[in-house]
Amino acid sequence: MFKNVIAPVQAWLLSQGRCVGCGSDLSAGKKESHPNGEKITCLKCHRIFIREIDSGKFRRALFEEV
Numbered sequence: 423m424f425k426n427v428i429a430p431v432q433a434w435l436l437s438q439g440r441c442v443g444c445g446s447d448l449s450a451g452k453k454e455s456h457p458n459g460e461k462i463t464c465l466k467c468h469r470i471f472i473r474e475i476d477s478g479k480f481r482r483a484l485f486e487e488v
């Protein structure tokens with residue numbers, strides 16, 4: 423039940439280019455090149471995201487991508 427509430431909020435935050443953990447603007451995060459796009463580390467909570475080349479959308483990095 424809890425998960426059903428959290429998922430849309432996280433999706434919305436990512437669509438805004440914001441960290442799902444703390445809401446920080448990911449454009450201010452630490453950027454590194456990555457085979458799948460751009461790897462971005464949140465400076466506040468150190469969550470790792472991937473910005474995909476094709477869509478330009480942010481998503482959480484998969485375990486094997488970290």
Ligand SMILES: [Zn+2]
Nearest residue numbers: 441444464467
């Ligand atoms: Zn964060």
